[in-house]
Amino acid sequence: MNMDIATVNALTYEDFVNLLGNVVEKCPIIAAAVWSVRPFLTLTALEAAICEFIDALPESGKEGLLRCHPDLAGRDLQSGTLTRESREEQAGAGMDALNSADASRMARLNEEYKERFGFPFVICARMNDKANILRQLSERCRNERAVERARGIEEVKKICRLRLEALVLTDAANKL
Ligand SMILES: NC(=O)N[C@H]1NC(=O)NC1=O
Numbered sequence: 001m002n003m004d005i006a007t008v009n010a011l012t013y014e015d016f017v018n019l020l021g022n023v024v025e026k027c028p029i030i031a032a033a034v035w036s037v038r039p040f041l042t043l044t045a046l047e048a049a050i051c052e053f054i055d056a057l058p059e060s061g062k063e064g065l066l067r068c069h070p071d072l073a074g075r076d077l078q079s080g081t082l083t084r085e086s087r088e089e090q091a092g093a094g095m096d097a098l099n100s101a102d103a104s105r106m107a108r109l110n111e112e113y114k115e116r117f118g119f120p121f122v123i124c125a126r127m128n129d130k131a132n133i134l135r136q137l138s139e140r141c142r143n144e145r146a147v148e149r150a151r152g153i154e155e156v157k158k159i160c161r162l163r164l165e166a167l168v169l170t171d172a173a174n175k176l
Contacts, residue, residue: 004168005169017031017032017035019031020164024054024065026083042171043168046168047161050160063118071110072090072137093130113140123136
């Protein structure tokens with residue numbers, strides 16, 4: 001159900017937030033905010049408005065945004081309480097089918113990361129496989145806090161772009 005950007009621009013506030021409320025995980029305030037700056041010429045313009053909102057957040061706001069993300073292969077996955085988007089992304093990277101050694105390694109490193117930084121490890125699961133995710137998780141544990149905050153936000157933006165592309169026709173497709 002891919003909408004063209006003109007249709008997105010014409011949505012009521014409620015429909016707009018229903019459609020786009022989870023392009024940043026559990027942060028419908030972002031869709032609610034960018035509704036004010038319609039119309040968007042293209043999907044990329046909509047994406048840019050979202051990124052502008054995120055970049056304008058204070059550092060505490062960026063950390064809050066990271067904290068809205070569920071752990072990879074974490075409790076929400078086990079209990080079936082992930083959002084649909086996150087469930088599909090995590091399954092795509094094999095996070096729902098880890099062997100017990102990888103599962104305990106993920107759990108240990110996720111805890112270590114959160115202990116060190118005060119926010120969870122975030123990575124665009126659709127752009128990485130299991131081996132990559134485990135390697136990045138253990139490497140990124142050693143970064144500085146400010147570096148990781150910025151890195152996590154970069155990953156949030158990648159996740160957002162792919163979630164947008166699943167809902168809205170891309171710029172090229174619009175011109176067809
Ligand atoms: N923690 C984390 O990275 N979570 C996520 N990554 C992703 O691609 N989807 C998520 O929910």
